[in-house]
Amino acid sequence: MTDLEAFLSGRIWLREFMPFPKGQVDEGINCGDITVVQGITADRTCARCLESSPQHIHSFSCAKCEGICFYCRHCIQMGRISSCTELVTWASPSHTPQQSHSFSWNGRLTPLQLQASEKVSESVKNRKSHLVYAVCGAGKTELLFRTIHEALQSGQSVCLAAPRVDVVLELAPRLQAVFPDTVVHTLYRSAPAQTGRASIVIATTHQLYRFQNTFDLMIVDEADAFPYSFDAALERAVLKAKTPEAPIVYVSATPSRKLLKEVSDRSEIFERYHGHPLPVPVFSSLWGYRQSLKKKRIPVKLAKWVKQKIGKGEPFLVFMPNIEMIDGAIGLFQELDSRIEAVHSRDSLRKEKVMGLRNGRCTGLLTSTILERGITIPNLQVAVVGAEDSVFEASALIQIAGRAGRSAEHPAGDVTFFHDGITREMDKAKNMISNYNRRKSY
Incomplete structure (x- = not known):
């Protein structure tokens, strides 16, 4: 398998941004190994993200083709797609190299996990989709x-996709450690270049456009x-x-009603792998609190909470509703x-900052909802400032x-919702967590 074939197999890529010499790509096109696809199809659909809504497909006067072109605004951050740009795909049968896939994991599943x-294995063998509905920390x-x-043993390619880059970064080293001989690619915006044909791809859902x-x-x-649950294009x-x-295989601790309705094969786990209840x-x-922060004062309760965690040497996250705050x-x-x-x-x-919290160089992080998922740190304590937002x-x-x-050594973390008035969403969250702690898993 050539480097060009390894890169392009299964991908659809902007021809002008191919990371190979133009002559090599042209040769592949001329001999029929590579297919060229119009960026915006005749029915005004983006060939990359499949968006066709007039809200996203816009016209413009194009100097290149001396006429009216259409371009896709929806996936423009990945390179502009227009009527006169070209996408390329690998057309010839792909020569997937034989790989050995060792399995290196010494852990043991709980009866519920098993x-x-x-x-999940049975559903996949029957080519049926499956929903894993399991609480945070269930494993x-x-x-x-x-x-x-x-x-992998059957020679199949696997993709593990997640909406958030932080989840992808958390999953990648874990999967590579479990499958040490397998080529694993981790794809997200600004990810470093990776070579070879990957048997496992861990990617943000946006990368699947390609x-x-x-x-x-x-x-x-x-x-x-978010954004997967709000974007039909994803x-x-x-x-x-x-x-x-x-x-x-869909995996979620809080699946939508739509997902619960659409996927009939399901497994549910409402307790954590270590058997301790979820922190309520x-x-x-x-x-x-907003006025206090504007006046450059940390509210007394919040300052006390932070000082307490620092004094105990406990890492913490303080969630806030927006970047400005x-x-x-x-x-x-x-x-x-x-x-x-x-x-x-x-x-x-x-x-780097999340890694600093993980290794103890940082005592705590003020953060937005980007860290609501995909972060596992032992003995982590959590506060939300403005939980009513x-x-x-x-x-x-x-x-x-x-x-x-989340860890067996520290199963009872502190979760405090600081608020300026209790909302229905706060009550709903607390009640659902309490219900999880009471429910039987099956």
Whole structure:
């Protein structure tokens, strides 16, 4: 298998941005190995993201073709697609090299995990989609190992997709450690270049725009998360990226009603792998906290909470409703401890800062909802400032609470919702967590 074939097999890529010499690509086109596809089809559909809505497909006067062209605004951040741009795909049969896929995991599944793992495996063998409905900290990733290994042993390609880059970054080293001899690619915006033909691809759902008819097993982790749950184009990307007969395994702690209705094969786990209950949030009033922060004062209750965690040497996350509040408050928190950092979606160093919290270099993080998922740190404590804000829906609050108490050594973390008035979403989140702790799993 040549490097060009390894790169392009299963992908659909902008011809002008191919990371190979133009002559090599042209030669592949001339000999029929590579197919050229119009960027915007005749019916005004984007060939990459399959968007066709007039809201996203716009016309413009094109100097290149001296006429009116159409371009796709929906996936423009991945390189502009227009009527006169070309996408390329590998047309010839792909020569997948033989690979050995060792399985290196010394852990042991709980009876509930084992039962769920067997159900997932059975569904996949029958080419049926499956929903793993399991609470935060139930060990959802571990129960997928068997199914992934079975697919690899059968020579199949596997994709594990997630809406958030932080989840992808958390999953990648874990999967590579379990399958040390397998070529694993991790794809997200600004990811480093990776070579060879991957048997496992771990990617943000946006990256699936660049694949078609590729994966024999598709796993969608955090299937309820934004933006996947709000963007039909991302759902189409998942369907386009897999082979027509490939099943989808959806994984979620808070699945939508739509997902619960659509996927009949299901396994449910309502307790954590270590057997301890989920931490139930405590509501704590923080009247006028916005005004206090604007006046450059940390409310007394919040400052006390932070000082307590620092004093005990417990890592912590303080969630805030928006980036402006985080940026305005970080200086105040650093007066309590200079090792506190702030992280949000616009922060290019967020990966490094999360690692700093993990290794103890950082005592705590002020953060937005980007860290509501995909972060597992022992003995982590959690607070939400402004839990009444509309950005904190019940599902988000449940995920945030799920960051605490995840390790067997520290199963009872502190989850405090600081608020300026209790909302229905807060009550819903607390009640659902309490219900999970009472329910039987099967």
